[in-house]
Amino acid sequence: MPWLKALSCQVLALVLTPLLLTLKGNAFILILPIELQPLLAVLLSRLFRQPLWWIPIHLLFLPLIGLLVQLNLPAWIYLLGFMLLILVFWGTVKGDVPLFLSSPAVSQALSTIVQREQADSLIDLGAGIGSVVVPLANRFPQMHITAVEQAPIPWLILVWRCRKFKSVKIYRDNFWDYPLANYSVVFAFLSPKVMTRLDEKCRNELAVGNLLVASTFPVPDRIPSSVISLNKKHLKLHCYRY
Ligand SMILES: C[S@@+](CC[C@H](N)C(=O)[O-])C[C@H]1O[C@@H](n2cnc3c(N)ncnc32)[C@H](O)[C@@H]1O
Incomplete structure (x- = not known):
């Protein structure tokens, strides 16, 4: 689990910091503990092959705690x-x-x-929170739209x-349990990790000729029937016909 890896990096860095500082004649003595711990956490995070976006989180975690304690x-x-945070980021x-x-631009x-x-x-x-559903419902009042969301606040x-x-x-449901057979278009803005599983679900459930529109993250090893590039870099809608 990514959060367990992240926590391990922080805790290990916290344990290693005083140990390194007590080593005689080492260069770490030049660095403050509050700076050394985040640097060690980043190093461990790279060793654990965490994605790069964890770096700023590891760098800021302990200094922010220090700041909040002072408040x-x-x-x-x-x-x-x-x-x-739990109610927004749920699963x-x-x-x-x-x-x-x-x-x-996506809607x-x-x-x-x-x-x-x-x-x-x-x-x-x-x-x-309906960033796609609301504009579509406004524009196409005759179209049946289903929105599945599991996090309580959104x-x-x-x-x-x-x-x-x-x-x-x-x-308010887990969309993996939700049948897709009745939809002409399935829209998903999720993550690279789940796209293969989603492709399998669509293959099993979508009627022939229907469409998956995957925002930003394509299905690995599958050529889309069309790709729409939006103004921003990397922002694309990948369309797959089943
Ligand atoms: C990247 S956001 C996309 C939100 C919206 N579709 C949009 O385009 O603005 C992904 C959403 O999927 C929800 N989600 C993630 N896994 C889910 C699941 N298994 N079942 C239902 N909702 C889920 C998250 O709570 C989050 O709100």
């Missing part, structure tokens, strides 16, 4: 912050995809695809934002 905030603030601890929001490009396909139904797997925001759309059905 003398009441303990309930930390509990509140922790609870809010992330066990490896599920966290919340990132699609830009308006615009998806609208073009929906029009081209003459789609009468669409499902957003992990709908977040789901609540989604329910609130879609309260006026009769064409949108929202489920």
Whole structure:
């Protein structure tokens, strides 16, 4: 589990820091413990082959704790912050995809695809706060849209934002358990890790001719039937026909 690796890096670095500082005649003595621990954590993170984006987190973790301790905030603030993070990022601890929001450019490009396909139904797997669902429901009031989201706070925001759309059905569910057979278009903005599994699910469940639109992360080892490049670098919609 990624968080366990990250925690191990921090704890090991914390243990190693005083040990290194007590070694006689070493160069580490020139570095403050508060700087040495993050550097060791980064080193360990590279040894454990964590993705590069962990580097700033490891660098800031202990210094930020030091800063917060000095602020003398009441303990309930930390509990509140922790609870809010859990309710927003729900399954992330066990490896599920966290919340990132699609830009308006994505929903615009998806609208073009929906029009081209003459789609009468669409499902957003992990709908977040509705960054894609809400503009589509506005633009295509006749299309049946299903939004599946498991994290409580994004789901609540989604329910609130879609309260006026009769064409949108929202489920607080795990999308892996949700059948895809009835949808002309499946939209997914997830992570590279799950794309092979999602491809398998689509192969098993989608009707022939229907479309998976994968935002940003393509299905490995599969050539898409079309790719739409958006304005930003790396931002592409990969379309796969089943
Ligand atoms: C990258 S965000 C995309 C949000 C939205 N589709 C968009 O494009 O703005 C991924 C979302 O999927 C949700 N998610 C991750 N795994 C899930 C699962 N197994 N079942 C339901 N939702 C899931 C996360 O909570 C998060 O809100």
